[in-house]
Amino acid sequence: MIHALDEAAERLGLHIGQPLANARAMCPDLKVFDADVVADVKTLSDIADWCDRFTPLVALDPPHGLFLDITGCAHLFGGEAALLQTLVRALARQGFAVSAAIAGTSVCARTLTRQSSGTIVADGGEAAAIDRFPVSALGAGEAITTGLRRAGLKTIGDVASRAPSEITARFGARFSTLLAHALGQGDAPINPRKPLPDYIVEKRFAEPIATDTMIAMTLSRLADTLIASMEKQGKGARRLEASFFRTDGVVRAIMVETGRPVTRSAVIDRLFRERLDALADPLDPGFGFDMVRLSASRTEIVVQEQRDLDAHVHNNDELAALIDRIAARIGGKRVVVHLPEDTHIPECAVLAAPAQHHLAAAMQAEWPARVESEPPLRPLRLFDKPEPVTVPFATVPDGPPHQFTWRRAKHAVVRVEGPERIAMEWWRQDGKQLTRDYFRIEDAEGLRFWIFRDGLYEGEVFDGDGKPASPGWYVHGLFA
């Protein structure tokens, strides 16, 4: 089956969907390559990345189309005609076959690209521009196209001349909506790949930049501009993205998040420096970047606080800034604060949450109070996965072991406290989990362990034949 073909093949009369054997019969020396859908999607999204330089609103139209919403952007590139020319030339230079068109609605523009590339249709001229094109250009699907042709409606103009109710009755509401959109009556919203950032600043270079110093300088200038425009509306940035557009079309985006709205360009500058320093695969300028964009994709209104008198506010700000810096370097998920969870299962009792987002919540969390004059009931060090230990001989049922081997070292039990029975939450879990009996144990050396028996004797643990088996023992934590 032919998946895609080039112009020369089309001239020979081959078409998409034709069985390969038929195509070979028509043209014996056909060059065939396996279709790679994944790579196609990747290429399309790479092109979409590159198109970000024209407008932030780029939508995918699979399998091989892109929508660009250039409302209000065209003048930056010398008008619509100049923009279209720049885009088509640049893509053609990279070896792509491009057909592009500009129209008031996305559907109309798409119809135009299929028939007459390079057309620019002014508002209101949609119907006139497309009425002589065959119905297949609408892209409505095989069944509808055939149906229209059988009904004698060869061009879009023919279809448009019928009453909409007739079309809807015969071909469905979806097609009549599509037709209306193509004719410029109403517009279907495109679905941009990325949400529109709140603020965008960018800098283009006639001469591509490649050195680190130039990049850093550009970023800090962009940060100044960004902050200035946000300040006017009393906003601060929570998420910032710097996009680097390489001359050969590759786009690299780097994101930085902050715990509090940033209102100083020096802070942005520093965060990006930390982030760029710590990149696992450093920014590769190749032949240079011809455009750098800085956008604030999440912003918040900044509440002005009195700083100087209240040391507490100052300290919290300092801490948040420190967390942002460390997070920019090693990743936001690696700097955490802790929130108590309402459960008595030891490994689930604490939730580690990214500090950038949960610092304030963690500072006010309600932790269960410790019991006064009791020794610690929970270990200071807890293993994510309890580690199995071997208990050499059978002990008293339900009792603690007198000796155990953990990590190939034998520990004689000198002191025991327990058991503390922790039953699993039957209303929550999926699989059956066993009741645990925890013991606090001190060995001959003075090391203190928190060990448990997984399952009750003669009640919960069974071997293959359904007979009661002896439950396993685990070390779950270590006391100080």
Add this chain to the structure above:
Amino acid sequence: MSGARTSALATLRGQIERIETAEVVHQHDRVALGHREADTALKGGLARAAIHEVFCEGRQGAAATGFVTGLAGRVTARKPLLWVRQDFSERETGALSMSGLAELGLDPRRVVMVRAADVESALRAAADALACDALGAVVLELWGDIRQFDLVASRKLTLAAQASGVTGLMLRMAAQPLPSTAETRWMLRAAHSPPGSAWSAWGAPRFDAELLRNRHGPCGRWIMEWKCDECQFSEPSTYPQPVAAASAHRPDPAVLRRAG
């Protein structure tokens, strides 16, 4: 020429002065640990705005963690505590548990944890944090002997701590002490619960703490006990600790003794 040299000298002198005064400013800022002999040896307590190292063998990791937690609890004074740890140490001795921390009398709300993947990023995060005066203390938890943590790195941390007034606590598990600019260096082991007490009675965490190095005083070795309720160290109690409240599922001690 000579003018340039004089100005260079003046700059250097200024730098040295600044370094020295920083030390002087924080010199009297000491926090008593609560253990009388240890406090005497430390000239009144643990110095703030300095680096303190706590070493231990691999399997004594939990005891050393407890001791460091205690030190941090003493010096932070209601300010946040930043705990930097390396991924590997979590695999070896388990993760620092906030429930356990709360049991020791510290406030888990004030703990920010940095989970560094490797030593380099841990060291860098710690150096950054030590320069931030909003923190009470920074704990840097590292596992094994570490080449990168040399005299230069240690000096950097010390200078940062002196400038900001933040106390740095190095928890070095399974490591050998190397020359460093630390104010004190400790070797930690777990100590037994008081002898003579019942089989099922053990109380507050007890440490066998050896002060290996002390820049401004003598060394020593003490058994120190952490009082969870008062949040301070103390001399070891000789009497048995209060026994934990009886639990519903407690086995009959007579049965246990017969089996043992």
